[in-house]
Amino acid sequence: MPPADDTTPRALAGAPTGPVAVPxxxxxxxxxxxxxxxxxxxxxxxxxxxxxxxxxxxxxxxxxxxxxxxxxxxxxxxxxxxxxxxxxxxxxxxxxxxxxxxALRGRSAVEAPWVDRPAEAAAAIGEGLRALHDALPVGDCPFSWSTAERVARALEHLDAGDTPAGWSPEHRDLTVAEARARLRDVPDVDLLVVCHGDACAPNTLIGDDGRWAAHVDLGSLGVADRWADLAVAAWSTEWNYGPGYAGTVYDAYGLAPDPDRIAFHRLLWDAT
Missing domain, CATH: 3.30.200.20 (Phosphorylase Kinase; domain 1)
Structure with a gap:
């Protein structure tokens, strides 16, 4: 994952670029x-x-x-x-x-060779996310990643002095008042699933056959609208591969893009 610049949101995680002190x-x-x-x-x-x-x-x-x-x-x-x-x-x-x-079989979607084969990687991300959502039982899940809880946290951050100036380029021109208004305008739930909670490209592992193999970094896993995951998974392809691959994620997942839900859940991701 590349370092943050004027095309990426906030500071992003990635492979260390210098010496690391070992705890x-x-x-x-x-x-x-x-x-x-x-x-x-x-x-x-x-x-x-x-x-x-x-x-x-x-x-x-x-x-x-x-x-x-x-x-x-x-x-x-x-x-x-x-x-x-x-x-x-x-x-x-x-x-x-x-x-x-x-350790698991497979390599992260942002490692070689997949970072150099972005169309295949994006398809694996979408397919894998759909498989995850289909497999995990909502009724048995004890964990929440609800929009209401996350919106409340985002509004608390704004109350504490956070501003859109440090968010992604899509949102940096918003005023605090505009950000608050958009965060409060929550779209109806499309479908509740057990979301990954951090469905960005690095967290899908891909096997040698080019198919998704596993998911990692599930610290925020919980029940939420599927677009909370899907909007961010597709968005993350822009940060990792460049423009043009978000549609591949939606196609592989099996849904047409929903612009309103995508816009809301990307803003909420930025704000939390």
Whole structure:
């Protein structure tokens, strides 16, 4: 995923570009195995590959929005119906929290070779998201990612001084009052599903056959309108591959674009 510029929203996560300090808990988990930092986000969260069989995510203590215990619970629940990382260990200390998972077959949709084959990757993202939504049972899901809760959080952020000036190019020209009004104009629910919660391109793994293989990073998984996932999944192809692939995601998912729902859920993503 490229760094933020005037075409991408906010600061985006991505592969580390410089030296990474390894937390003590991660060193302990590795037990002498080779550690390779593979991902970092804007909140200070890190992901390391441990040898060939494990990954460990680490989040600094006290950071809102990186709840690895919550992610472990969601992975354990979702694993009954779809392919997600197996949880091997989860814990915390004064420095931070960690989550150890088993490696899965497939490569991220933003790694080689898929980053150089964006049409195939976008199709796999759409197909995989539809499979996830079809597989996970809404009635059995104990987790929520509801629009109402997220809108309330977005309005709190605006009350605390957040402004659209730091959002994506599509939204940066909005005034705070305009952003509030649009966030309060919530479209009717199309279909409730168990959403991934962060359906951006990096979180779909693709197998050697070009088909989706698994999903990762399900820390926000919960029940919501399917467009909350789909609008952002398609949008993320622009950040990772350039323009022209959002339609491929919608086609592979099996839905025609819904401009009003897409616009709303992208704004809500930016605002939260």
């Amino acid at each position: 003590a808990a991660v060193e302990r988990v590795a037990g002498g195995a080779r550690l390779e930092p593979v991902w970092e986000n804007q909140l200070g969260g890190l992901t390391f590959r441990v040898g060939a069989e494990r990954y460990v995510k680490w989040a600094p203590a006290g950071v809102t929005g990186l709840d690895l215990a919550a992610e472990a619970a969601r992975l354990a629940w979702a694993a009954r119906w779809t392919t997600v990382p197996e949880v091997l260990e989860q814990g915390a200390d004064d420095e931070g929290a960690w989550l150890v998972t088993a």
